[in-house]
Amino acid sequence: MEEKITFQLNGKKTEALIDPSQILLWVLRDHFGLTGTKFGCGMGFCGACTVLIDNTPVRSCQLSVGEVAGKKVVTIEGLSDNGKLHPVQKAFVEHDALQCGFCTPGMVMNATGLLLKTPNPTTEQIKAGMEDNLCRCGAHVRIVEAVKTAAKEMKGGK
Amino acid sequence: MKKNPIEKQVSKETTGSHGMPRRDFFKILGSGIIIFFHPWSAIDLLGLPADQARSLPKDYNAFLQIAEDGTVNCFTGKIEMGQGIITSLPQMMADELNVPLDKIKMVMGDTDLCPWDAGTWGSMTTRGFGPNMRAAAAEARAVLTELASVQLGVPVTQLEVKDGIVIDTKNPKKTVSYSQLTKGKRIEKFLDVKPSVEDYTKFTYVGKSYMHSDAVLKVTGAAKFAGDLKLPGMLYARILRPPSHGAKLTSVDVSGAEKIDGIKVIHEGDFVAVLHENRQKADEAIVKIKAEYSFDELPVNDRTIFESMVKADSTVRVVRSNGDLEAGRQLSDKIFESEFHDPYLAHTPMETHTALARLEGEKVTVWAGTQSPFGLQDNIVRDLGFSRENVRVITPFVGGGFGGKSSSQQGVEAAKLAKMTGKPVMVMWTRDEEFFYDSFHPAGVIKIKSGIDKSGMIKLWDYHIFYSGTRGSETTYDVPNAVTTSYSQKREAPAVHPFSTGAWRAPNNNTNTFAREVQIDIMASAAGIDPLEFRLKNLKDEKMIACLKAVADKFGYVAGKTPTGRGIGVACGADAGSWVAHMAEIKVDKGTGKVQVIRVACAQEMGLCVNPEGSTIQMEGCITMGLGYALSEELLFEGGNIKDRGFDSYEIPKFSWLPKIDTVILDRKNEPPQGGGEPAIIAIGAVIANAIFDATGARLYRLPMTPARILEALKKV
Numbered sequence: 001m002e003e004k005i006t007f008q009l010n011g012k013k014t015e016a017l018i019d020p021s022q023i024l025l026w027v028l029r030d031h032f033g034l035t036g037t038k039f040g041c042g043m044g045f046c047g048a049c050t051v052l053i054d055n056t057p058v059r060s061c062q063l064s065v066g067e068v069a070g071k072k073v074v075t076i077e078g079l080s081d082n083g084k085l086h087p088v089q090k091a092f093v094e095h096d097a098l099q100c101g102f103c104t105p106g107m108v109m110n111a112t113g114l115l116l117k118t119p120n121p122t123t124e125q126i127k128a129g130m131e132d133n134l135c136r137c138g139a140h141v142r143i144v145e146a147v148k149t150a151a152k153e154m155k156g157g158k
Numbered sequence: 159m160k161k162n163p164i165e166k167q168v169s170k171e172t173t174g175s176h177g178m179p180r181r182d183f184f185k186i187l188g189s190g191i192i193i194f195f196h197p198w199s200a201i202d203l204l205g206l207p208a209d210q211a212r213s214l215p216k217d218y219n220a221f222l223q224i225a226e227d228g229t230v231n232c233f234t235g236k237i238e239m240g241q242g243i244i245t246s247l248p249q250m251m252a253d254e255l256n257v258p259l260d261k262i263k264m265v266m267g268d269t270d271l272c273p274w275d276a277g278t279w280g281s282m283t284t285r286g287f288g289p290n291m292r293a294a295a296a297e298a299r300a301v302l303t304e305l306a307s308v309q310l311g312v313p314v315t316q317l318e319v320k321d322g323i324v325i326d327t328k329n330p331k332k333t334v335s336y337s338q339l340t341k342g343k344r345i346e347k348f349l350d351v352k353p354s355v356e357d358y359t360k361f362t363y364v365g366k367s368y369m370h371s372d373a374v375l376k377v378t379g380a381a382k383f384a385g386d387l388k389l390p391g392m393l394y395a396r397i398l399r400p401p402s403h404g405a406k407l408t409s410v411d412v413s414g415a416e417k418i419d420g421i422k423v424i425h426e427g428d429f430v431a432v433l434h435e436n437r438q439k440a441d442e443a444i445v446k447i448k449a450e451y452s453f454d455e456l457p458v459n460d461r462t463i464f465e466s467m468v469k470a471d472s473t474v475r476v477v478r479s480n481g482d483l484e485a486g487r488q489l490s491d492k493i494f495e496s497e498f499h500d501p502y503l504a505h506t507p508m509e510t511h512t513a514l515a516r517l518e519g520e521k522v523t524v525w526a527g528t529q530s531p532f533g534l535q536d537n538i539v540r541d542l543g544f545s546r547e548n549v550r551v552i553t554p555f556v557g558g559g560f561g562g563k564s565s566s567q568q569g570v571e572a573a574k575l576a577k578m579t580g581k582p583v584m585v586m587w588t589r590d591e592e593f594f595y596d597s598f599h600p601a602g603v604i605k606i607k608s609g610i611d612k613s614g615m616i617k618l619w620d621y622h623i624f625y626s627g628t629r630g631s632e633t634t635y636d637v638p639n640a641v642t643t644s645y646s647q648k649r650e651a652p653a654v655h656p657f658s659t660g661a662w663r664a665p666n667n668n669t670n671t672f673a674r675e676v677q678i679d680i681m682a683s684a685a686g687i688d689p690l691e692f693r694l695k696n697l698k699d700e701k702m703i704a705c706l707k708a709v710a711d712k713f714g715y716v717a718g719k720t721p722t723g724r725g726i727g728v729a730c731g732a733d734a735g736s737w738v739a740h741m742a743e744i745k746v747d748k749g750t751g752k753v754q755v756i757r758v759a760c761a762q763e764m765g766l767c768v769n770p771e772g773s774t775i776q777m778e779g780c781i782t783m784g785l786g787y788a789l790s791e792e793l794l795f796e797g798g799n800i801k802d803r804g805f806d807s808y809e810i811p812k813f814s815w816l817p818k819i820d821t822v823i824l825d826r827k828n829e830p831p832q833g834g835g836e837p838a839i840i841a842i843g844a845v846i847a848n849a850i851f852d853a854t855g856a857r858l859y860r861l862p863m864t865p866a867r868i869l870e871a872l873k874k875v
Contacts, residue, residue: 026438034379037379046805076379096771100556103508105377128814140811
C-alpha cells in the first residue's frame with residue numbers, strides 16, 4: 001500500500017512513505033503540517049485548497065499524492081522567500097484584500113498561477129481567472145485590485 | 159521597614175467605600191496589574207434578557223491587564239471572523255489608555271481568560287462591547303494616574319499620560335511609565351466615581367484608517383483556524399448523518415467500517431461515529447456503514463412554504479401602531495397591495511464548522527470556530543454533564559460566520575467524542591454537513607397595503623410580517639396611519655419552519671427592507687414622482703435623508719420617473735444603529751433574464767467611525783454578499799431533504815458578478831459608534847429589484863431574482 005513518493009515541496013526535494021491514493025490536500029495538511037492550504041468543500045468548487053503544481057494552480061482536494069510524484073508543489077507556506085512576502089501576498093496586504101482570511105491562501109495561490117501564465121492581465125482576465133475561487137466575506141473588489149498591483153510589481157521586480 | 163507610599167495612598171482612597179482591608183489591595187499574582195470595574199452598564203448595552211444576565215460570572219469584567227513589559231492584554235469574549243475587530247478594538251483601547259497602538263494585544267474568545275459574552279453577532283462589538291472596554295480602560299488610566307501622583311509626588315491634575323507614560327506637565331522630565339508603576343503587582347480597586355471616557359477630540363487612533371492587523375498572518379497561511387490545530391494522538395471523527403431532517407435511524411450495520419485497520423467505531427443509540435488517526439480512513443469508514451431510516455416526511459417544500467406560513471395558526475402581535483388604518487384608507491387616493499416572498503438561505507462560511515476537543519481528567523478543552531464560545535461552553539455543560547469550570551472553549555481565527563456559527567454543534571460533538579474515547583478528537587464538517595445542519599436564514603412573507611394621497615404623500619401603511627422577524631420593519635417614512643403586525647410560531651401549533659433557522663447577516667432586515675423599499679418604489683412610480691424625490695418628501699428622519707442625498711451625490715444621480723429604461727434603482731434603511739442608502743445601475747438581458755449589476759453606491763451613517771478603512775471593507779463585503787440573496791441564493795428542499803448540499807447548486811457571488819462599488823461614510827464624530835458589519839447589506843435586494851423595474855418595467859416580489867423569475871415578470875409588462 002505505502003510507497004515512496006518523491007516530489008519537490010516548496011523548493012525542497014521531499015520523500016514520503018505514503019499510500020499514493022491519499023488526497024494531496026490532507027497529505028499536505030496532516031502529514032507535512034502545511035495547514036495554510038484549506039479545506040472548503042472537498043469537491044473542487046471553492047478553491048480554498050489551491051496549490052501550484054509545476055506553476056499551475058490546482059485544487060489539491062481533487063488530486064492524489066501519487067499524481068504529484070516528480071513534480072514541483074508550492075503551497076502558501078512556500079510562496080514567500082525567506083520571510084519576504086511574495087508580490088501577490090504583499091499586494092493582498094496593501095489592498096486589505098481579505099476579511100476572515102480562510103479563502104485567502106487559495107486566492108493568493110490562484111492569483112500567483114494566473115500571473116505566471118498571464119503577466120499583463122486585463123481586469124476581465126483577472127475576474128475570469130479568479131472566478132471559481134469563492135469568498136463569502138465579499139473581498140472580491142480588493143482582490144482584483146491586489147492582483148493588478150501584484151502584476152505591476154512582478155513585471156518590474158522579477 | 160519603610161512603608162510603601164503607593165500602598166498608603168491607594169488604601170486611603172479605596173477603603174472608604176468598599177471597607178476592604180489594606181492588604182487586599184495588593185495581591186502579587188503573577189505579572190501584570192488587573193483592574194476590575196463594576197459591570198454598571200454591560201447588561202443594558204448587551205441587550206440581554208434578564209434570565210441570561212443572571213448567568214454572568216462574577217469576575218467577567220476583567221477587560222485588560224497591563225503586563226510588566228508594557229504590553230496591554232485586552233480580553234474580550236468576542237471573536238474575529240473577518241469583521242475586523244481585532245484591528246478596531248485596539249484603536250479604542252489605545253486611545254482610552256493613552257498607550258501606543260502596537261502595545262495592545264487582543265485575547266479573544268477564550269472562556270477561561272475573557273469576560274463573559276453572549277456572542278459575536280448583531281454588529282454589537284463596537285456599540286455594545288466597546289463602551290464597556292473603554293470604561294474599563296478609562297478607570298485603569300485613572301487608577302494608574304493616581305499611583306503616579308504618589309510616586310512622583312505631584313497632584314493628579316498636574317499629570318498627563320502619553321504613550322503609556324505619566325508625565326508631570328510642570329516638569330516634563332519627571333515621568334513614570336505604566337509598567338514601572340505596576341511592577342508585576344495586581345490591584346483590585348474600584349473607583350467610586352467612574353471616570354468619563356475620553357472625548358473624541360483627544361483620540362489619536364480612533365477615527366483613522368488602519369489595515370487589518372492580521373493580514374500578514376492570513377496571506378502567509380500562518381493564521382490558525384480550528385482545523386489547523388494538531389494534538390498528539392488525536393483522532394479525526396466522522397459522524398453518521400440522517401438523509402433528511404426528521405428521519406429516524408431504524409437499523410445500522412457497522413461491520414464494514416470495523417474492517418478498516420485502526421478504526422474506532424462508536425455506536426450509542428442514534429449516535430454513530432467512526433474515528434481514526436488518519437482522517438481519510440475515517441472518511442472511508444463512514445461510507446461503509448449501512449443504515450436504514452424511517453421517514454416522517456415534512457409536508458412542505460421550497461414552493462409551498464410561503465402559503466403554509468400565511469395559513470398557519472400563528473401568534474399575532476402588533477409590533478407598532480400609530481394613527482388609524484381606516485383613516486389612512488380614507489385619506490388615500492391610491493391603494494397598493496403587495497405580497498413579498500423571501501426564501502431560506504444558507505450561510506456557507508468558507509470554513510466549515512470545525513472543533514478539536516481534548517479531555518484532561520475532568521476537564522475538557524475545545525478549540526472551535528464559533529461565534530459564541532460561552533454559548534458553546536453552556537451547551538457542553540448542558541449536553542455532556544461537565545461542570546462549567548471544567549469546560550474551556552478557545553476560539554482561534556474563525557473562517558467566516560455571518561450568523562451561522564452562533565450555535566456550534568460541532569464543538570459539542572468533538573467534546574462528546576473526546577469524552578467517549580479519552581483521546582483528542584477533531585470534528586470538521588464536510589460541506590454537505592455544513593449545508594444540512596445550517597441554521598438557515600428564515601423564509602418569510604411580507605404583505606403590505608399602503609396608500610398615497612394626490613400629492614404623493616403616504617397616508618396608509620399596513621404591514622404584516624409572517625415568520626421572518628421584525629428587525630428592520632420600522633415604517634421608516636413619516637406615515638400618519640401605520641400598523642406593523644407580526645405572525646410567528648404559536649407554541650402549541652406544528653412548527654412552521656421545517657428546520658433550524660437563525661441569524662443571517664442583518665437577520666430579517668434584508669427581508670423587511672426588500673419589501674418596504676419595493677413598495678415605496680411602486681408608489682413613487684404610480685404617483686409619477688422620481689423615486690428619490692418621493693422618498694425625500696415622505697421622510698422626516700434626518701439621518702436617512704442625509705444618506706440618500708449623499709448617495710445621490712456620489713452616484714451622480716439624475717432624477718427621472720420610473721421606469722426610465724436606464725436601470726437605476728434606489729433603496730434605503732437602518733440597521734444596527736446605522737443608516738444606509740444605496741443606488742445601483744444594472745443591465746437586464748431580456749432574452750435570458752440575466753442581471754448584471756454595473757455599479758452600486760452606498761452612503762452609511764454609523765455615528766463615530768472607529769476605523770474608516772475597516773468600515774469601508776465591511777460595506778463592500780455587505781454589497782458583494784448581498785448580490786447573492788438578491789440574485790441567486792435560495793435553499794431548495796423537499797420534505798426534510800435539503801437539496802442544496804454544495805457550491806455546485808447553491809451559487810454565491812463570484813468575481814464576474816462584481817459591480818463597481820463606491821462608498822461614503824458620513825462620520826459623526828460626536829455620536830457614539832454604531833454597527834458596521836451588517837447595515838450595507840439590507841437594501842441590496844430592493845435596490846436591484848427597483849433597478850430591474852426601472853430598466854424593464856417588470857416588478858419582482860420574490861427573492862432571489864433569478865433569470866427565470868425575471869423572464870416571468872417580463873411577460874407581465
